[in-house]
Amino acid sequence: MKVAIVGLGYLGSAYKRVFPEAVIYDEPKGVGTREEVNSCDIAIVAVPTDPLPDGSLSMDIVESVVDWLETPLILIKSALMPGTVDRLVEKTGKKIAVSLEMIGMGNYYLDPSKYPDPLDPQKHQTLIIGGELDTASKCAEFLWDKMSPNIRIHLIEAKEVEMAKLFENAYGALKVTWINCMYDLVEKSGKSFIRTQQAWSSDSRVDGVHLRTLSWKRGWKSHCYSKDIKALARYSETVGVDSMKKLVDTMVEINE
Template sequence: MSAKIVIIGYGHVGRAMHRLFPNAVPYDPHLPKYNDRGKVRGADLALVCVPTDETRSGEADISVVVEVVEWLDADLICIKSTIPPGTTDALIGLTGKRVVFSPEYEGETPWQKGLTDPLFWPFIFVGGSRVDANAVLEHFQARLGPNLTYLTADAPTVEVAKYMENTWLALQVTFAGEFYEIAQAFGADYNTAREMWALDPRMSKWNTLVFPSNRGFGGKCLPKDIAAIVAASSLAGYRPRLLVEMLATNKRFRDGT
């Protein structure tokens, strides 16, 4: 008998998970087609794909994640929503349930299919206890096959890695934007300078195109996630000044000031 997999939340991430697990049962209270909570009870694996929006203070609002984990009765709960470091362990302590974190890398770029289609992902990470993380990995391995990189670690390490990835993407955009302004100040051509710079094999062209009509980074993830890791780090005792300045610089770019 095949495992019962359910998907909680049917937004951008939830739909990606449904493409990966087409026989999974979705639940989303905001969609009449999928709003029957009874259908997702008794699952072997629940994939939690609910929003973690930015609060006024910049923190990630994890209230929906907490609520969902509290009422779910699945054997394994895998959080796909981006959550601050320490959240998975806190949820285990709060509920006593088998909870792990597996970051979502469903990118918004139109330029590389492998970053927007879960069937072409090159890696899967799961954070949590070794037993539970490996149990979740088995579901992904059965669907994606032997040629990916599969890694497990403690939950905080994987939670930090997800924020590290999103922050790096935003930092690339900000770096490019600053050098666009520097080129403008000297009457230089940014695009030519960029091509010369990129010939150094240590460089990467990713996220370094600058569009004068659409400056800085935006989208569903980068702004809120960088604000969230700044807030979480500050609460943990370290204020990441580079990231604070990056957010301020991005606001300047986005506002056109």
């Protein structure tokens, strides 16, 4: 299959490693043409979804790209507001699926011996694709050819994937918030945070990822965390789930 990658940022660059012969299109960088993209069998869309003032993610660039794409398959890698893919499929009639990375940036408190390099999708352990079953299956088959033979593939609904991505980043932020509050309490008590943290985390039920903080390295500094958890708060508000919105708002307030 002939592959196109639309957007050469963090995700687009990662998939360029998987598909080195892919047609590349990045309009702001003046790379490639739409005609070249539309000659391909599948387009991997990895464009920005920047935060709006109300906390939601802007879908403008994604929608604009989908409008002009003519490839038989469209696979969106960008973070989306839940419901976006279903709405775009209904609007355009195109075969669109969404597949989002379930691991964050590798330099953020991750143990490289345990967690795969997020910049190398071929080492990822899980592939999660959402969309209509036929479309999602074709996208999964296409990606599986380049992934680890041991990868676990989940084909679910698009909205479930869109929510899962926001939950994934929000959960990482929740753990960072917890360990920073724990740090404050232990330090205020005049005791050693390292000794206390090590004693607590020796329980096998405690996963150490995101549960280390240092006096000079407090809170989260992740752009993706900041935008995605605010998007989760906004989505929670739109569907009337106050408990999640209150939790996320508190996390943001503590981190600031």
